[in-house]
Amino acid sequence: MTLEAQDEQRAAVKDRLVGAPITQNVGFLLAKLHAVGSIVNNRALAEFHLKERSYSVLMLAASGLEPTQREMADFLSLDPSQIVTLVDELEKRKLVARAPGKQDRRARIVTATSKGKELLAQAAIAVQRAEADVFAALDQDETGRLTALLRKALWGDA
Amino acid sequence: MTLEAQDEQRAAVKDRLVGAPITQNVGFLLAKLHAVGSIVNNRALAEFHLKERSYSVLMLAASGLEPTQREMADFLSLDPSQIVTLVDELEKRKLVARAPGKQDRRARIVTATSKGKELLAQAAIAVQRAEADVFAALDQDETGRLTALLRKALWGDA
DNA sequence: ACGTATAGTTGAAAATGTCAACGATTGAAG
């Protein structure tokens, strides 16, 4: 058997299990597509020394919404201590800055520095390119509908 | 401030970040909804001493497709060694059995025992109930469309 | 028959997740 033929067979075998009942399970599909997307995203972010997590934090810091670490933890479904680590790292790289909360001095508001915003702009392009790859099988309209459905499931968007 | 009012404010604050640009990112939405679903699914599976992972393996073992461990690893995007651990555990509980591959004796075909199938039937009901909770904001039609879109993104389904 | 590649297994190392404590600060109650 040639190498190419082996590869083809491997691909065929891989898709053999698509018929399993579990593939009708929405949660499973979510998990699998997320797994695929994660790998692709992290690969795209590697050149900026970011990962999905730090990218998300940087995005929130650059959003203008002045999130506290606690808010980020809630929003990203992460433990507060994980946010500490992520922000520490970004802060060390001068991509974000911590400031005490205005009404609540216990809280720490995280904002992106201009350096952080610049890096983010680059990274966002890379992520978008990577994502286009993952969702290549969907046309623009379908991707939009998928986004809308996910948002509605999460927050009941109209 | 009353306790209820605090809870309300907490919820409001939590949703404050929904306006952040990252929530337009399909990959992010996928990750977040998966995170939510994972917690709910694992909670539902706890009473059967299963987790998402072992549940998936059990589902595949019970599918009648006679998957090898390698095929499961590829399909679930897991390292082969993780499959070993998962199958070891299920095998110890007599929920699945390993058999040598018919053409390839290196391979191990994993099939569910009748005890495994019984447990799975119960667990599947619990998962379905849990999932309904996660996707409560979507009606049946929308859930169906979401499933279809995810399948198409993954395998180019029609 | 030989050499290369693959399936499963093992174990070690790195990354992540979970949890409980602590100081600083807040806000409510007396």
Added chain:
DNA sequence: CTTCAATCGTTGACATTTTCAACTATACGT
């Protein structure tokens, strides 16, 4: 004003998960 419980960020311990490099047994092209 003082007290008291609750919350934010932080730290460190511990468990779980991921990742990777060997190793054995088997398969297969040449």
